[in-house]
Amino acid sequence: MKTCKLLIVGAGAAGISAALAAWDAGCRDILLVDRASQPGGILPQCLHDGFGLAKYGKELTGPEYVMRLMEKLNRTDIVFLPKTEVLSVSGDQSAVLSRRGVVERLYFGQMILASGCREKNIGALCIGGTRPAGIFTAGQAQERINLRHQDLGDEIVILGSGDLGMIMARRFTQEGRHVIAVLEQEAHYGGMARNYHRCIEKYSIPLHCRRTVREIHGKGRVCGVTVEALDSGEREYVTCDTLITALGLIPERELVRGLEDREWLFLAGNCSRVHDLVDSAVAEAERIGRMAGRRLSV
Ligand SMILES: Cc1cc2nc3c(=O)[nH]c(=O)nc-3n(C[C@H](O)[C@H](O)[C@H](O)COP(=O)(O)OP(=O)(O)OC[C@H]3O[C@@H](n4cnc5c(N)ncnc54)[C@H](O)[C@@H]3O)c2cc1C
Incomplete structure (x- = not known):
């Protein structure tokens, strides 16, 4: 049976930041998945600058912002699986994942949904x-x-x-x-x-x-x-x-409809509410990641 302590759905700025914060809080079994082929969510397509003034004290482009997060991620043992879509999440703390044509169920201890938002x-x-x-x-x-x-x-x-x-x-x-x-x-x-x-x-x-x-x-x-x-x-x-x-944008959280009150579920970034600034999405995700990480490291 496939298991992990912390499953994070979505490797945009919020998902990566939540994973890093959970790692720093002591959690050592983290799986970060994204259906896209590269990490960063919306950021790789944002070639303009204007990202990161609060966090890094300078204005970065979207890809530069992702690079900074990935440099940190690569120094951890957090497992990142691209091209991996979460098809459903169930109340028994399991999720169905699709990767390279293989569909399998994974059981987790906690889950952070960081699936971003969609456009109207x-x-x-x-x-x-x-x-x-x-x-x-x-x-x-x-x-x-x-x-x-x-x-x-x-x-x-x-x-x-x-x-x-x-x-x-x-x-x-x-x-x-x-x-x-x-x-x-x-x-x-x-x-x-x-x-x-x-x-x-x-x-x-x-x-x-x-x-x-x-x-x-x-x-x-x-x-x-x-x-x-x-x-x-x-x-x-x-x-x-x-x-x-x-x-306008709509938070994307259909995956967990009906499960919002479960104590093992957290929402971070634009799926929780639409953040105008990436630094604000990241600050929220870091707080959520720390919380989930602390629970799992005891
Ligand atoms: C066009 C645009 C311009 C912006 N400009 C600025 C700016 O200049 N400065 C600034 O600070 N902020 C800007 N922002 C805001 C900032 O980019 C966002 O608030 C932030 O990047 C959102 O991060 P996120 O991780 O919550 O979501 P996203 O980046 O959307 O990441 C969500 C990820 O979840 C994945 N996912 C979703 N569902 C599943 C599933 N079922 N299975 C697997 N993976 C899944 C998606 O593939 C995606 O990679 C801009 C936003 C946009 C849209």
């Missing part, structure tokens, strides 16, 4: 029209541009001015694409002031508040969107070939 997609809004090619969530677009070097389009409309929307507006502009506008339903941009100044203001990207997309046009490919001014109700057709949705 266009289905979360009642937008009329068609659903042609050329619609991406901001996270999908970031992964395709930064890691797969794909060309997504030339004339871009971004719906949502949270941090992800603003960061992607800058990214498309840096890539030589035309960001026609970032649209925001509220009266003010949604993300951090820092990102507004660095991404929107600095690159003179138009930000239109109290606006939304009412309809998407196009058959094979997006050819335009109908934009509505929410205060006047006025509508305008905007020609574009790409629509990026940045509608």
Whole structure:
């Protein structure tokens, strides 16, 4: 029977940090798994700097931040298994893992869920029209541009001015694409002031508040969107070939639905609540990791 003392699901910043803290607290049988082929979660696709000011006193890129965590992890005997997905978790303190086509059950003493969050997609809004090619969530677009070097389009409309929307507006502009506008339903941009100044203001990207997309046009490919001014109700057709949705993030914790009250289960990082800053996700994960580690080291 496969067992471990501490199972950590998700090797993003939170999962790795929780593992390191549990190790420092004395726990010596830790299994860290991630369905991705590399550690770091969302960070490897975040090529911009802005990570780590509180923890490291300087602004790192996402990959640099992961490298620092991995350097520490590699000095421990924590077992990290990439390409390993946790398919389910049961009340008898077991989880079903899938790795390289093999599905097996693992029993654990404690578990830390650090599975991050997912993006709200266009289905979360009642937008009329068609659903042609050329619609991406901001996270999908970031992964395709930064890691797969794909060309997504030339004339871009971004719906949502949270941090992800603003960061992607800058990214498309840096890539030589035309960001026609970032649209925001509220009266003010949604993300951090820092990102507004660095991404929107600095690159003179138009930000239109109290606006939304009412309809998407196009058959094979997006050819335009109908934009509505929410205060006047006025509508305008905007020609574009790409629509990026940045509608917010939802903590990803379906795996443990119904088990939230178990004393062997902890949540850390963005699956617990969405953290704007990686340092905040890490600080929470370190606290959780220490707690779980202390319990298991006695
Ligand atoms: C686009 C973007 C830009 C950002 N910019 C900044 C910034 O400039 N500065 C800053 O400080 N912060 C920034 N943040 C915030 C910061 O990156 C996050 O708060 C932090 O990285 C979240 O870490 P996490 O470990 O909780 O989640 P994630 O990084 O999402 O990691 C979760 C991991 O869990 C794995 N997983 C999920 N389910 C399973 C399963 N069933 N089995 C196995 N593995 C599973 C996933 O594959 C993933 O690797 C940004 C976030 C985003 C999305």
